[in-house]
Amino acid sequence: MRRAHKILSPREEAELPPRPVTKKGGLLLINAGEIATMAGHDRPRRGEQMKDLALIPEGAIYAMNGKIVEVGDSRMLERKYSGSSTVIDAEGDIVVPGFVDPHTHLVFAGSRENELELKLRGATYQEIAASGGGLLSTVAKTRAATTEELIGEASSRLRGMREEGTTTAEAKSGYALDSNGELKILAAIETLSERQPIHLVPTFLGAHAVPPEFEGKADAYIDLLVNEMLQLVARRTAARFCDVWVEQGYFSVEQARRLLLQAKLLGLTPKVHADELTACGGAELAGEMEAASADHLIHVSDGGLEAMKDAGTVAVLLPAASMSSRLPYADARKIITAGVPVAVGTDLNPGCWVESMQFVVSLAVHQLRMTPAEAVTAATINAAHAIGLAREVGSIEPGKSADFVVLDTDRLGHIGYRFGRNMAELVVKAGNVVVDRRAR
Ligand SMILES: [Zn+2]
Incomplete structure (x- = not known):
């Protein structure tokens, strides 16, 4: 809901990305080198569970109406959802849930x-x-x-x-x-x-x-x-x-x-x-x-x-x-x-x-x-x-908000190992691209 009063300067307004808009046909991300889905646990991960990223190699994500519909093999999802209105080619890069x-x-x-x-x-x-x-x-x-x-x-x-x-x-x-x-x-x-x-x-x-x-x-x-x-x-x-x-x-x-x-x-x-x-x-x-x-x-x-x-x-x-x-x-x-x-x-x-x-x-x-x-x-x-939101966000699983980040690396082990450079190339929130640094 928009508040009636002015809250940002016009310059700041202009810099904000558009409000999430549901696109007909959904969003398909293909060719992820690996997707760290973090799927599979209902409770917070402890001990050895914290090492399990529930990886999908050569993965894809299909999202509709802001939510994840399916996560799986890239070639399979590419065929199944060929009519998607937005297709993102991750070109072998690593994909993680939105932080x-x-x-x-x-x-x-x-x-x-x-x-x-x-x-x-x-x-x-x-x-x-x-x-x-x-x-x-x-x-x-x-x-x-x-x-x-x-x-x-x-x-x-x-x-x-x-x-x-x-x-x-x-x-x-x-x-x-x-x-x-x-x-x-x-x-x-x-x-x-x-x-x-x-x-x-x-x-x-x-x-x-x-x-x-x-x-x-x-x-x-x-x-x-x-x-x-x-x-x-x-x-x-x-x-x-x-x-x-x-x-x-x-x-x-x-x-x-x-x-x-x-x-x-x-x-x-x-x-x-x-x-x-x-x-x-x-x-x-x-x-x-x-x-x-x-x-x-x-x-x-x-x-x-x-x-x-x-x-x-x-x-x-x-x-x-x-x-x-x-x-x-x-x-x-x-x-x-x-x-x-x-x-x-x-x-x-x-x-x-x-x-x-x-x-x-x-x-x-x-x-x-x-x-x-x-x-x-x-x-x-x-x-x-x-923060009490584990049913909505934090992992890449069907039913959750389509929030994920394409990192500028094809190696999972580069996360945390490298530092001081922003590796987030593409950020998707609720099925909408809200940052695209690949276009620059
Ligand atoms: Zn504090």
Whole structure:
């Protein structure tokens, strides 16, 4: 649905691809060297399952009305669907599902490049905050921005994400920390999801930090979240998840539990920013709350992993955040061995400005020591599970949204092995070509 008010400049409008249009006759992709379908599992992949890409050599995909109808042998499908109105010849290249980014703080105002040199000199979060920077400086700018301004800034980032092959993403609020501002961000996310190809799943992160007017009174801020903001979010927005940062100086396990219990009553599924800076019980709480995901997990305990495994909670690892904040990398090998399904995401935010899931896949391989197959699983089907969309996206299977990426390589092993160059040549979302870099 189009909103009545103007939300993008004409130049930005012109740069957006057309709204998805169903073409009579469907879309046929032929001659893929290999298709990593990720088909065959209903639950998030764990352990050895993360290495199974369910490959189809010399494959083809036929899609109609935005959905995948059939995936199989290229010569067979070429004969069967010869009347397709759009035919894409992959010329032996590798095809993967559209990337699913399960953790972004997409909507914010301004940028924080001025903090970089402080960070490089080893300044702590607290020192950066004392110099007028950090999360709360983004809160001040985001509170002052209009919905249109927020949409304009986020649109540019979404174009970057799409160019790199992301077709679905989670997007969190959390840079206003007051009722009107959080509703403004969630409205911006909904509008953005309608106006460009990447499908966005909104998450309410009112408990991202204690706002300045509640300094030293985190319990009182939780009261406001529980008694007022959650109700407004549940009634007036499409938010699907409620997230909270459990960390010293942010919110305690007890405060987060109070918030998430109320969120569940209102139909929002919990997520937790857990164990990023210290081991503080975030993963244990995520398991106890049956959260969809626990994210970061740099300092996760064995007990935390056990709780997540029992609850079916997905571990969302964010290696770009470790890189940009000069923190240790999460121990992905230990988490996979423990039987907890792993997904990866960008954590796109003003302190970790990365739009590319391909770059995150490379970090997962080179820094988290995941194999390329595990990293692709983590960036597609497991990421879809982490945001509750595994029935719609994350794999190339009949009935799912026709979301896939043709990569500029004929070798599967080049994914994650190579980095620093965008290999997404062609991006298809819901059966429509939304990026075509082969024509350039
Ligand atoms: Zn985050």
